[in-house]
């Protein structure tokens with residue numbers, strides 16, 4: 007009998023192997039290819055950012071978060087509404103396939119347990135049966151789980167592959183750097199400027215004159231002093247690394263959770279479908295204040311993103327510098343094409359000083375230790 011079971015398992019593995027090998031062909035029409043490449047470079051340098059009505063007074067942002075979008079909701083047990091194509095795909099996979107399969111398997115096992123308890127108990131069977139094997143049923147209970155797992159593997163591996171599909175050339179790069187205990191960000195495609203995001207403390211917790219959280223900033227423990235801004239409809243190349251220990255950059259509404267490891271660059275890509283404010287948190291236990299290094303992303307139309315970039319002292323990706331004497335340099339020594347795709351310098355500069363110690367880090371936010 008064991009021989010038969012071995013054959014059945016071997017057959018199952020063979021089928022599983024076939025499913026695995028076939029999977030890479032499955033992914034269809036990745037959404038990252040959608041936006042026109044021209045869109046990134048078309049926008050000319052905009053009007054002085056200080057006059058841009060889309061930006062707040064400090065040149066940061068002027069968008070209030072929407073309840074229930076990009077943030078947790080009391081009593082909710084489902085997945086947050088997804089605003090990336092991978093997220094929507096995963097959400098559908100979870101709700102329409104995984105949950106029904108799990109429910110059906112649990113219900114079947116529970117029903118079998120009750121059947122055994124009531125039909126085959128000692129009272130109803132004073133003389134115990136000597137039955138020990140049943141070939142047909144053993145084939146069924148070996149093959150059925152194998153078939154279920156193979157059927158689940160196909161969409162699952164396709165989704166995994168879509169999540170790690172390299173970003174296209176027109177993507178905008180965001181480099182997220184984890185620090186104990188705040189996030190700093192660089193925009194290598196936009197002049198490499200850097201911003202630091204600290205959690206905003208509550209009203210009673212800040213010193214006089216220091217900025218505290220308001221509802222326009224976001225929920226408690228999730229609002230930050232400097233939100234990062236990303237364009238909608240443009241592929242984003244996310245690169246993560248860390249300054250000290252392992253952190254993890256996670257935003258549930260994007261279906262993104264990527265470890266930030268010191269001395270290493272991790273990469274993934276995504277495209278945000280809808281403007282809005284989306285919150286996340288560090289998702290790798292990284293020390294005493296691990297729970298106080300939130301992430302806040304403001305997704306805005308590309309023109310608004312470009313204005314924000316310029317307000318931060320950065321440059322619009324693909325825009326020609328107006329003063330560059332390009333004509334005088336006929337053969338510029340092949341500039342290092344795209345430093346973000348190669349084995350770039352992974353060391354991040356010393357942590358910048360921030361204007362306020364929102365994290366309550368004893369040494370002052372920005373100096374780490």
Ligand SMILES: [Cu+2]
Pocket residue numbers: 184185252253254288289290291292296299
């Ligand atoms: Cu962390």
